[in-house]
Amino acid sequence: MKDFARRMVAIDRRLIFLLIAGATLLPLLNPFGLPIKVSPEVQAVYEYIEDLPEGSVFLLSFDFDPSSKPELEPQAVALLRHAFRKNLRVIGMTHWITGTSLADGVVATVAAEMGKERGKDYVFLGWAPGGYALIISMGQDLYKAFPSDYSKTPTRGMPVLEGVRTLRDVNYMISLAAGGAGIEMWYVFGKDKYRFEMGGGSTGVIAPGLYPFLRSGQINGLIGGLQGAAEYETLIGRKGMAVAGMDAQSATHFVIIILVVLCNVFYFALRGDKGRPR
Amino acid sequence: MSEAMLPTEVVLGAWVATGLTLFIYSFLYKDNPLFKLGEHLYVGVSIGYSVVLVWYTVFKRLVWEELNRGNYEPLVGVVIGVLILTQFFPKVSWLSRIAFAFIVGFGSGVSIPRAVSSYILKQIEDTVNPLLTMGADGLSLGLDLASPQSGVNTIILLVGVVSVLFYFFFSVEHTGPGMVTARTGIYFLMIAFGAAFGYTVMSRMSLLIGRFRDLITFSGAAYGYATLVLLLITVLSLAGWELAVRRKGGEE
Amino acid sequence: MIFLKRQLPLAITFVMGVAFALQYYIPHPVSEEAITKVSDWMKIISGFALVLGIASVFHVHAVKIRRQAPGWGYSGVLFAAIVVTMVVGFWSGGESKVDGGQTSFGWLYDYTMVPLQGTMFSILAFFIASAAYRAFRARSREASVLLAAAVVVMMGRVPLGQFLLPWTWDITQWLMNVLNSAVRRAILIGVSMGSVALSLKIILGKERSYLGGGKDQ
Numbered sequence: 001m002k003d004f005a006r007r008m009v010a011i012d013r014r015l016i017f018l019l020i021a022g023a024t025l026l027p028l029l030n031p032f033g034l035p036i037k038v039s040p041e042v043q044a045v046y047e048y049i050e051d052l053p054e055g056s057v058f059l060l061s062f063d064f065d066p067s068s069k070p071e072l073e074p075q076a077v078a079l080l081r082h083a084f085r086k087n088l089r090v091i092g093m094t095h096w097i098t099g100t101s102l103a104d105g106v107v108a109t110v111a112a113e114m115g116k117e118r119g120k121d122y123v124f125l126g127w128a129p130g131g132y133a134l135i136i137s138m139g140q141d142l143y144k145a146f147p148s149d150y151s152k153t154p155t156r157g158m159p160v161l162e163g164v165r166t167l168r169d170v171n172y173m174i175s176l177a178a179g180g181a182g183i184e185m186w187y188v189f190g191k192d193k194y195r196f197e198m199g200g201g202s203t204g205v206i207a208p209g210l211y212p213f214l215r216s217g218q219i220n221g222l223i224g225g226l227q228g229a230a231e232y233e234t235l236i237g238r239k240g241m242a243v244a245g246m247d248a249q250s251a252t253h254f255v256i257i258i259l260v261v262l263c264n265v266f267y268f269a270l271r272g273d274k275g276r277p278r
Numbered sequence: 279m280s281e282a283m284l285p286t287e288v289v290l291g292a293w294v295a296t297g298l299t300l301f302i303y304s305f306l307y308k309d310n311p312l313f314k315l316g317e318h319l320y321v322g323v324s325i326g327y328s329v330v331l332v333w334y335t336v337f338k339r340l341v342w343e344e345l346n347r348g349n350y351e352p353l354v355g356v357v358i359g360v361l362i363l364t365q366f367f368p369k370v371s372w373l374s375r376i377a378f379a380f381i382v383g384f385g386s387g388v389s390i391p392r393a394v395s396s397y398i399l400k401q402i403e404d405t406v407n408p409l410l411t412m413g414a415d416g417l418s419l420g421l422d423l424a425s426p427q428s429g430v431n432t433i434i435l436l437v438g439v440v441s442v443l444f445y446f447f448f449s450v451e452h453t454g455p456g457m458v459t460a461r462t463g464i465y466f467l468m469i470a471f472g473a474a475f476g477y478t479v480m481s482r483m484s485l486l487i488g489r490f491r492d493l494i495t496f497s498g499a500a501y502g503y504a505t506l507v508l509l510l511i512t513v514l515s516l517a518g519w520e521l522a523v524r525r526k527g528g529e530e
Numbered sequence: 531m532i533f534l535k536r537q538l539p540l541a542i543t544f545v546m547g548v549a550f551a552l553q554y555y556i557p558h559p560v561s562e563e564a565i566t567k568v569s570d571w572m573k574i575i576s577g578f579a580l581v582l583g584i585a586s587v588f589h590v591h592a593v594k595i596r597r598q599a600p601g602w603g604y605s606g607v608l609f610a611a612i613v614v615t616m617v618v619g620f621w622s623g624g625e626s627k628v629d630g631g632q633t634s635f636g637w638l639y640d641y642t643m644v645p646l647q648g649t650m651f652s653i654l655a656f657f658i659a660s661a662a663y664r665a666f667r668a669r670s671r672e673a674s675v676l677l678a679a680a681v682v683v684m685m686g687r688v689p690l691g692q693f694l695l696p697w698t699w700d701i702t703q704w705l706m707n708v709l710n711s712a713v714r715r716a717i718l719i720g721v722s723m724g725s726v727a728l729s730l731k732i733i734l735g736k737e738r739s740y741l742g743g744g745k746d747q
Binding site for chain 2: 545614640672704707712
Binding site for chain 2: 248
């Protein structure tokens with residue numbers, strides 16, 4: 001047993017890589033489809049959007065780049081589908097320069113699918129530098145912050161922005177965040193002063209750190225990672241990339257759990273060994 | 279994706295994307311020239327993309343178009359921005375201090391009241407919630423663990439916040455009751471770190487699922503079986519490279 | 531000269547810091563106009579700061595090529611990628627799409643940048659599995675608690691775990707909303723107090739590292 005444990009502990013890590021690759025690939029090729037349970041924090045975002053009257057202004061900030069695309073793009077697609085279905089006026093933008101074209105593509109694709117018109121039903125403002133300074137600038141005067149949208153059309157006079165002069169005129173805002181320049185920045189420099197309601201969507205890595213804001217009501221809801229996106233897709237009744245990925249997510253988690261358990265079994269088997277540097 | 283004929287640029291793009299993806303994944307075997315090529319391409323394309331966007335967004339939209347409209351205020355930002363760039367010229371690099379003073383002063387000033395309000399006061403406010411609620415039957419302590427705002431959870435939250443804050447307070451020795459508080463804080467920290475690990479695993483696996491989904495899509499006939507062909511080429515290239523390295527090592 | 535190199539920057543930091551800390555509490559139109567203008571300037575300044583970062587990367591790789599240091603060929607690839615992307619970008623007018631059709635710039639973004647950036651970060655999934663297998667051991671009581679929490683959360687956050695052991699979902703929700711929130715809140719309060727203290731030190735001139743060092747700091 002001890003020899004076996006010793007061999008297993010020293011196993012080539014490339015075998016573990018193959019195991020993870022297999023656990024990811026097989027469920028994608030042969031999904032088993034388990035029900036998705038919805039958490040209260042995702043339900044809260046859904047219900048807030050669901051209760052917004054038609055024509056309300058919804059700001060969606062794509063605060064991520066292609067490195068977080070698999071987690072946050074499904075959230076963006078589900079939220080946009082919901083917002084367009086509710087006939088909300090959608091304003092898209094991003095703080096992350098390398099995520100600009102990605103965000104524009106997502107907005108344009110979902111808008112086309114839902115029969116929405118640029119300039120009339122939605123606008124993608126694009127990227128502008130400054131981070132917190134940009135939020136303050138938008139809070140003071142949206143047209144100075146973004147004189148034109150991503151396709152270089154002047155923002156002043158756009159039908160979708162009628163009656164919107166500053167962030168105070170936004171009815172609901174969601175930041176889809178992959179890091180520091182996201183939800184916290186929007187709250188601290190945006191909601192704290194300009195008093196719009198906001199929710200958050202985030203990668204799994206930063207989600208645990210956002211729960212204090214959720215608890216205190218600083219954000220009204222939180223969509224965390226691919227699981228959160230799958231929950232939102234379930235709520236809007238339109239399964240997409242997130243639900244499709246959950247089987248692979250389940251399989252990989254179980255592989256990691258088994259690896260951790262085995263690691264400890266072998267560790268305890270070798271612990272009594274004298275002279276073993278463990 | 280339908281099996282109808284896809285435009286050439288889409289098929290070409292799929293081959294390029296798949297090739298680059300496999301170059302990066304080749305690192306899982308070991309560091310090799312294909313990975314280094316992909317890595318440097320990644321940095322180069324990101325920088326090039328950023329330069330183009332900064333040019334059109336900052337210099338053209340926020341400065342040039344405003345100047346053409348007769349608004350000269352952006353010039354103040356331009357002057358301060360140019361002062362930053364004096365860092366590259368040792369004789370006048372001290373001028374960049376003025377720019378950094380402006381930036382850092384503004385950033386520090388705006389963040390103080392906002393950080394106090396958002397991160398400190400609001401967080402403390404939610405920590406000191408009432409423990410008892412008034413219902414039809416009078417005052418009661420909510421014992422429902424499933425409800426985050428219940429009385430028992432409020433007590434646990436308060437204990438957690440105080441014990442963790444105490445654990446990080448090194449000006450007082452952690453002995454006696456202090457040691458009990460600090461050790462409670464440690465256990466709370468361990469639970470939070472375990473949860474963070476679980477979420478990190480979830481996040482990283484999601485990224486992998488996203489890439490694999492694209493590779494599966496590009497393995498179809500419509501894309502000329504890009505994934506399968508390029509996977510074979512990558513494996514053969516790595517094998518050839520490994521043989522060449524071993525032969526060179528053997529000769530030396 | 532010492533005044534220009536030392537006293538003036540410190541004075542600017544002090545004035546800007548105090549002014550904009552107080553601005554938060556003064557809703558007067560003049561105060562609002564001031565923060566509007568300065569935040570507009572900050573956007574332009576941030577663009578120049580990006581240029582600074584990009585120029586630094588240029589410099590590092592240019593030196594590598596000039597000295598023909600090991601791996602200088604890859605630096606050449608990097609430069610070529612920058613130049614090609616910039617040429618394509620300016621040729622496309624900085625647009626990814628025109629009249630619904632994708633430009634060359636958009637093509638480059640979708641088929642090089644997105645897969646490269648996505649794959650770079652997804653590779654961590656393999657390393658987290660390998661690290662978990664090698665290092666995630668219950669060496670002590672604290673480590674055991676960490677391990678148990680991690681396993682419960684990993685089970686509770688996926689449909690298979692929720693299906694096989696429904697209680698992991700409830701425990702995960704409680705863990706995240708109560709225990710995790712408590713810890714994160716404490717860390718947030720502590721770190722924020724530290725950053726407020728640092729901001730005050732900067733404004734009052736006690737902390738000068740942002741000035742870049744040198745005898746006359």
